[in-house]
Amino acid sequence: MHAAGLVLHPRRDSAAAVAAVLGWAAGRGIEILGIADELERLDCLAVGVSPAELGSRADLLVSLGGDGTMLRAMRLADGQRAPVLGVNLGKLGFLAEVDVPDLPRALSAIDGHEFTVEPRLAVDARLGERTVTAFNDVAVVRVPGDGSAIVAVRVNGQQFVSYAADAVVVATPTGSTAYSFSAGGPITSPSVEALLVTPAAPHSAYSRGVVLSVHDVVALEVLPSSGRLAVEVDGQVAGYVGPGETIELKARPGAARVVRLGMTTFYQRARRKLRLTDSAEIPPG
Template identity: 45%
Template sequence: MHASRIALVLHPRNDVTDVAERAVAFAHEHGVEVLVRAADAGRVSGAVPVSTDELATECDGVLSLGGDGTMLGALRLVAERPVPVLGVHLGNLGFLVEVTPADLDTALPRLISGDFTEEPHSALRIVQGERRSVAFNDLALARHPGRGTVDATLSVNGLSFGYYRCDALVVATPAGSSAYSYAAGGPLVSPSVDGIVVTPSAPMSGISRPLVLAGADVLALDLTPRSGTLAVEVDGIGRADVAPGDRLQVSVQPDAGRVVRLDPDLHARRSRVKLSLLDLPLLPEQLRELLPEDVREKLEARDN
């Protein structure tokens, strides 16, 4: 692969001008055109403003400037035509993003030349009446205060599976299992697993434990007459509410996203540290393994 057009996806609120203009300048020096959504045209100079649809269909790769939320948005943007997406970390915890602004000068040549490995990500395809949505982390149904709770039946591949009565219900991909689903008490699932996690939050009756289903399964959630009007969130972004009688159908699209990894082993080690911050404890010797080699050598010399 040699990219001739790179799309920039910018954090929706934070000022990323410095990093964006560095990326544009580097791309131009190497004969690569940079596309940006027309809505962001005023935030970076030198990039070609295009419609969202044109950006998604014309780019050879995507550079996401922000945190995991920005990265998820970039992946959703090109889910119909997956191209490599590289995340530059300008956010908070950052499980998906890999490089920092300091790494940009070495990361961009590799993105342009195709010198990287790809980490495939599955996505949820969500059908809600006439609406279609894509989620790389999760779909959540949540109660509005004072407007009732989640009351929904679950069917899997057309067979009745049971019902939920809870404050929120989260359907997550394996990669998304470390987000809302985990906070609600769901398991951490390896991204290499082909599956779906369904986790109720604050269950009152019905299915009260997380479920892990096959990636080939098709789920349907039907809101009963007792359900409240619920907020629908896709990767943390609010969508149209659902009401009693509504149905949501969820299926998995394998390999819907292509995340760029420049150093997969280093990224995996960093992710283990971040997961430990989410109360996944590591032993002291395991934490030491995650330190840079020169730091480990100094500690070993000191201990000996």
């Protein structure tokens, strides 16, 4: 490893984690990079660069924060060689691999090539003349006072299902534990290549979600009776669409890679962090 890049949470105190990375790198001749605007609030020796440079120059991206920071790091790593190590500074941290005390040991393992990577699927959404990328989900969401989301899902040019709902969520397997999960969608292993379409609070005749192939071209068509809808990309509003407009979606497998050190499996993390229980389990006693 020649260079590692830091991606910082915009508000949480990351000073201890940054110091751990710099201390580990000091005796190894490894350059530590960070986005210049983010480093301004820290007194540290990391080299400030632009977001584009961070993605292209780093051999590893280290995300210091929660899942939102991890998603941003994955977007910076999109199409680059650097995998992303998630360091949890939050509460849930579903995508993170290590906590701050374990960070030096994790970096040494990565430097010694003692790790694996999970390819993560992205979904590109065409909004007018621009394309936006999500690693969790793209959702069309009702705007309060503007009526329901009444949306047809088209697959490879053919209408498949229609929903009347508060929102329609198109999620990657990574995003299956986020908005889609809260709307009743299935938990899906990140090793599965698929898109999950889940209605939130549906009130239409058909109210089940669907699972689509990554080879399908998917479009969300806003029907004439729909209200104006916000388009949320990984939880951030990217624009608005109205009746008669269509959002085209295309899955892109392997867009980014996440570091795994073999500490836990996806299913262990899901059970612990989502506090899953089985209704058939008998309490000990």
